[in-house]
Amino acid sequence: MVEKKAKSKNxxxxxxERMDIRTIARAANVSIATVSRTINRVATVNPTMAKRVxxxxxxxxxxxxxQARALVSGRSKIFGLIISEITNPFFPELLQGFEDVAVxxxxxxxxxxxxxxxxxxxxxIRRMIxxxxxxxxxxxxxxxxxxxxxxxxxxxxxVFIDVGPQSPGVSVLKVDYHHGIRQGxxxxxxxxxxxxxxxxxxxxxxxxxxxxxxxxxxLKECGITPSPKWIIEGDHTLDGGIAAMEKLxxxxxxPTAVMCSNDMTAIGVLHKLNRAGLRVPDxxxxxxxxxxxxxxxTIPPLTTVRMSGFSLARSAFAALRAHVENPEAxxxxxxxxxxxxLIVRESTGSPRNTRAQKSKxxxx
Amino acid sequence: MVEKKAKSKNxxxxxxERMDIRTIARAANVSIATVSRTINRVATVNPTMAKRVxxxxxxxxxxxxxQARALVSGRSKIFGLIISEITNPFFPELLQGFEDVAVxxxxxxxxxxxxxxxxxxxxxIRRMIxxxxxxxxxxxxxxxxxxxxxxxxxxxxxVFIDVGPQSPGVSVLKVDYHHGIRQGxxxxxxxxxxxxxxxxxxxxxxxxxxxxxxxxxxLKECGITPSPKWIIEGDHTLDGGIAAMEKLxxxxxxPTAVMCSNDMTAIGVLHKLNRAGLRVPDxxxxxxxxxxxxxxxTIPPLTTVRMSGFSLARSAFAALRAHVENPEAxxxxxxxxxxxxLIVRESTGSPRNTRAQKSKxxxx
DNA sequence: CTGAAAGCGCTAACAA
DNA sequence: TTGTTAGCGCTTTCAG
Numbered sequence: 001m002v003e004k005k006a007k008s009k010n011x012x013x014x015x016x017e018r019m020d021i022r023t024i025a026r027a028a029n030v031s032i033a034t035v036s037r038t039i040n041r042v043a044t045v046n047p048t049m050a051k052r053v054x055x056x057x058x059x060x061x062x063x064x065x066x067q068a069r070a071l072v073s074g075r076s077k078i079f080g081l082i083i084s085e086i087t088n089p090f091f092p093e094l095l096q097g098f099e100d101v102a103v104x105x106x107x108x109x110x111x112x113x114x115x116x117x118x119x120x121x122x123x124x125i126r127r128m129i130x131x132x133x134x135x136x137x138x139x140x141x142x143x144x145x146x147x148x149x150x151x152x153x154x155x156x157x158x159v160f161i162d163v164g165p166q167s168p169g170v171s172v173l174k175v176d177y178h179h180g181i182r183q184g185x186x187x188x189x190x191x192x193x194x195x196x197x198x199x200x201x202x203x204x205x206x207x208x209x210x211x212x213x214x215x216x217x218x219l220k221e222c223g224i225t226p227s228p229k230w231i232i233e234g235d236h237t238l239d240g241g242i243a244a245m246e247k248l249x250x251x252x253x254x255p256t257a258v259m260c261s262n263d264m265t266a267i268g269v270l271h272k273l274n275r276a277g278l279r280v281p282d283x284x285x286x287x288x289x290x291x292x293x294x295x296x297x298t299i300p301p302l303t304t305v306r307m308s309g310f311s312l313a314r315s316a317f318a319a320l321r322a323h324v325e326n327p328e329a330x331x332x333x334x335x336x337x338x339x340x341x342l343i344v345r346e347s348t349g350s351p352r353n354t355r356a357q358k359s360k361x362x363x364x
Numbered sequence: 365m366v367e368k369k370a371k372s373k374n375x376x377x378x379x380x381e382r383m384d385i386r387t388i389a390r391a392a393n394v395s396i397a398t399v400s401r402t403i404n405r406v407a408t409v410n411p412t413m414a415k416r417v418x419x420x421x422x423x424x425x426x427x428x429x430x431q432a433r434a435l436v437s438g439r440s441k442i443f444g445l446i447i448s449e450i451t452n453p454f455f456p457e458l459l460q461g462f463e464d465v466a467v468x469x470x471x472x473x474x475x476x477x478x479x480x481x482x483x484x485x486x487x488x489i490r491r492m493i494x495x496x497x498x499x500x501x502x503x504x505x506x507x508x509x510x511x512x513x514x515x516x517x518x519x520x521x522x523v524f525i526d527v528g529p530q531s532p533g534v535s536v537l538k539v540d541y542h543h544g545i546r547q548g549x550x551x552x553x554x555x556x557x558x559x560x561x562x563x564x565x566x567x568x569x570x571x572x573x574x575x576x577x578x579x580x581x582x583l584k585e586c587g588i589t590p591s592p593k594w595i596i597e598g599d600h601t602l603d604g605g606i607a608a609m610e611k612l613x614x615x616x617x618x619p620t621a622v623m624c625s626n627d628m629t630a631i632g633v634l635h636k637l638n639r640a641g642l643r644v645p646d647x648x649x650x651x652x653x654x655x656x657x658x659x660x661x662t663i664p665p666l667t668t669v670r671m672s673g674f675s676l677a678r679s680a681f682a683a684l685r686a687h688v689e690n691p692e693a694x695x696x697x698x699x700x701x702x703x704x705x706l707i708v709r710e711s712t713g714s715p716r717n718t719r720a721q722k723s724k725x726x727x728x
Numbered sequence: 729c730t731g732a733a734a735g736c737g738c739t740a741a742c743a744a
Numbered sequence: 745t746t747g748t749t750a751g752c753g754c755t756t757t758c759a760g
Contacts, residue, residue: 020737031747036739044745061514063493067434068737071752076431086460087657092450096477099450103487108495111475113460123467129427131472150425238661271661293451297602297635299663384753395731400755408729432753436736 019062028056039064066108070132078108079320080128080136082121086113088236088264089292090309094139097313105321114140116202125150135159135320139312142205157323159316162206171319173312173336175207178214180305180340181259184287185218187303187342188257191350193285197230197255199244199265208233211261211289230255234265241268249276256351257285263292263304270298270347281349291343300346307340383426392420403428430472434496442472443684444492444500446485450477452600452628453656454673458503461677469685478504480566489514499523499684503676506569521687523680526570535683537676537700539571542578544669544704545623548651549582551667551706552621555714557649561594561619563608563629572597575625575653594619598629605632613640620715621649627656627668634662634711645713655707665709675702 025032030049037045038053056062070076081098083091095111102109110131112124128136129150135157148165151158157169164172188196198215201208216226229251234240241260245268248255260266266288270280278284280300288295288304295302315336389396394413401409402417420426434440445462447455459475466473474495476488492500493514499521512529515522522534552560562579565572580590593615598604605624609632612619624630630652634644642648644664652659652668659666679700 018737022737032738033740033747033749034745037746040739046745049746061517063490065435065496065737066494067431067440067496068752069739070431071429071435071754072737072739074752086456086463087453089451089453089456089658092453092456095475096450099475099477103491108474108491110472111459111463113463126427127467127472130430132429132431153425238657242661267658267661271663271665274663293602294453294631294658297606297631299635299638301635382753386753396754397731397733397756398729401730404755410729413730429753432736433755434736435738436753436755438736 019060021064024053024056024060024062027060028053076132076134077106078110078131078133079317080110080112080124080131080133081316082124082128082136082138082140083111083113084140084142084236085115086111088262089294090262090264090290091139093292094309094313097310098137098317101314101317105317107317128156129154134324137316137320138164139316141201141207157320159319161312162210169323171323171334171336173315173319173338175210175307175312175338176340177207177210178217180289180307180342181211181214182218182221183342184259184303184305185215185222187344187348188259188285188287189222189224191257191285191348193257193351194224195227195230195253195255195257195351196224197232197248197258198226199232199234199241199248199258199260199269201234201236201261201265203233208236208261215259234261236262236264238264238268238271241265242272243268245269245272255284257287257348259287259289261289263288263290263295263302266302266304266347267294267298270302274299280347282352285348285351287342287348289340295343296345298347303345303348304343305340306343307338311338383424385426385428388417388420388424388426391424392417440496440498441470442474442495442497443681444474444476444488444495444497445680446488446492446500446502446504447475447477448504448506448600449479450475452626453658454626454628454654455503457656458673458677461674462501462681465678465681469681471681492520493518498688501680501684502528503680505565505571521684523683525676526574533687535687535698535700537679537683537702539574539671539676539702540704541571541574542581544653544671544706545575545578546582546585547706548623548667548669549579549586551708551712552623552649552651553586553588555621555649555712557621557715558588559591559594559617559619559621559715560588561596561612561622562590563596563598563605563612563622563624563633565598565600565625565629567597572600572625579623598625600626600628602628602632602635605629606636607632609633609636619648621651621712623651623653625653627652627654627659627666630666630668630711631658631662634666638663644711646716649712649715651706651712653704659707660709662711664711667709667712668707669704670707671702671704 021032021035025035030053034049035053038050079102099109110128110133112127114121114124137159139161141161155169160172162175164170198212200212203209219226232244232247234244248258258269260269266286269286273280273284280286288302291304291306295304319336385396385399389399394417398413399417402414443466463473474492474497476491478485478488501523503525505525519533524536526539528534528536562576564576567573583590596608596611598608612622622633624633630650633650637644637648644650652666655668655670659668683700
């Protein structure tokens with residue numbers, strides 16, 4: 001208390017002089033409460049004082065300590081984001097979108113990839129809870145049951161993709177797989193393909209099942225009977241795509257087109273096909289799913305069903321935010337629709353033998 | 365103070381009963397200090413009590429509040445990680461590596477991509493400082509000067525790639541670009557290429573200059589004079605690769621091989637070449653840099669210089685950790701070497717016309 | 729070896 | 745409108 005007026009003694013580099021709210025208050029000759037109010041833009045602060053405070057803050061390069069704020073306010077301003085694997089290019093795009101909106105709104109984000117590993121998932125949850133996230137977006141395209149207990153018990157708002165537990169605080173992003181996949185199938189059918197294969201994602205993922213279902217449904221709709229031997233379970237990876245295509249190549253007859261549950265699979269397929277000496281789309285057509293950036297420059301550029309990572313990210317953030325800012329509101333929107341659309345590029349074309357038939361028909 | 369002994373009144377779902385250290389202490393019949401010590405594995409805790417505490421913790425699913433811990437201990441256990449763009453697949457691989465080690469060591473990580481945007485960079489710094497990161501890894505492959513002031517002023521340990529300010533608390537990861545690039549050039553020379561082009565990264569990046577220098581040096585070493593018109597500045601993106609290759613195609617004569625400053629550029633090049641009707645490696649060879657996962661399945665699979673994102677991540681973490689755990693130690697290692705190596709795949713081969721010469725020579 | 733108590737930097741009543 | 749003060753949940757002396 002003795003030196004309470006020791007304003008600007010300004011010794012050169014003496015103590016590392018901690019930069020806290022008190023330092024600012026002293027330098028601006030106001031109470032810490034006023035500094036706090038200024039920072040938080042409380043309307044009742046006298047503009048003159050506010051300016052004084054802001055000036056000091058700018059001069060001293062003061063940044064409020066988020067930990068302290070969080071502790072007292074009970075709001076960490078952190079959202080968790082759980083994805084399956086960061087090395088699949090779809091997710092970085094999603095992450096980028098999430099980061100954009102989050103930062104824009106003063107939130108920080110805790111990313112974590114599970115790599116389909118259960119122990120990592122538990123670790124994830126622990127990290128999220130310890131850091132007191134205000135909500136978590138589970139963008140793994142498959143429910144990870146164990147996530148629920150701990151998080152739900154603590155009333156942490158959650159967003160899932162496709163399906164989530166029916167409970168307050170959880171929203172779900174409803175992806176309309178059907179629309180894009182149906183466009184893809186029809187595109188193929190219009191090209192005269194009848195022998196169309198599908199490489200799915202891991203079937204324990206709900207999203208993989210939905211995509212497969214959308215595929216078979218659309219196929220039937222075109223009057224084509226799905227052949228089980230042409231529906232292969234993949235795992236959404238490059239290698240999975242290669243392996244699946246290998247199996248498909250072993251069937252007889254071989255399909256003239258293959259749709260893939262995601263772009264990474266399709267890229268693996270393209271690679272395998274090239275290895276096998278088959279040309280795309282002359283010998284066989286392929287369609288991907290996701291429309292990751294790189295799909296534009298594959299050889300040939302990939303026809304694919306676009307599901308925007310940015311939309312997913314934006315909606316996920318919006319959902320979380322809605323719950324946080326407005327906890328008990330009259331059931332804030334709980335479902336968010338996500339569109340999918342076919343992007344036609346160059347990996348699809350008419351099958352060779354049917355092209356002949358086509359010309360024949362034309363002549364009739 | 366009246367109800368200090370109201371131990372386990374245990375009403376059913378009355379208050380959301382906050383789960384804090386006090387709750388645990390009460391349930392285990394010990395003081396909060398003991399709980400704290402138990403959690404922090406202080407050796408002096410009586411094993412019997414410790415067990416009792418751990419049991420209660422497990423039963424109640426208690427997770428210590430990191431904010432509070434950070435506030436009082438002054439250690440946030442967070443490292444910042446700044447990268448240029450998360451959508452370049454090299455960075456997710458790096459991020460994954462960083463996440464692995466970080467989590468393993470109880471650290472959380474604050475990722476942030478600058479997208480080469482200055483205002484985002486400032487934002488980055490603010491976020492890092494506000495969240496009180498204990499150190500930051502700046503993996504942008506180019507110094508972002510403004511980062512220094514604020515961070516350095518606060519004595520935040522930093523790791524850079526290639527070059528960083530000579531000051532205590534900053535380490536640098538010295539990438540040996542020369543080794544891998546030289547291997548690449550020699551590989552090409554051995555294949556009989558003489559007309560070799562190079563597509564660099566943005567030249568304001570130190571790393572881009574180093575790579576370019578390594579290239580020209582290695583070229584001369586092989587007795588080839590670098591031709592300025594075959595050294596093009598790219599920007600490390602797909603589109604940049606396409607644009608650069610377009611320029612190269614316009615030169616006369618055209619180069620018979622092109623080395624790229626990163627794999628994304630090379631993939632763009634592959635695409636452009638395919639569009640131009642040129643075959644790789646028959647008409648022209650291409651070499652990338654990074655060895656991102658996808659380089660294995662490009663068409664053709666890409667010969668590239670491998671720089672391991674995992675190694676970078678591990679070393680970056682180690683450097684940061686060394687400074688944090690051991691602040692004043694006798695100058696902890698300040699430079700960490702990173703190796704690069706050529707991975708030969710199928711995008712390189714002998715140029716067509718020289719192949720003829722070669723056979724001729726053989727006959728002599 | 730254990731407990732009581734003093735804060736960490738900040739926000740949010742409550743007074744003035 | 746501004747200042748005083750009591751904590752937020754935890755770690756860490758300092759006594760016992």
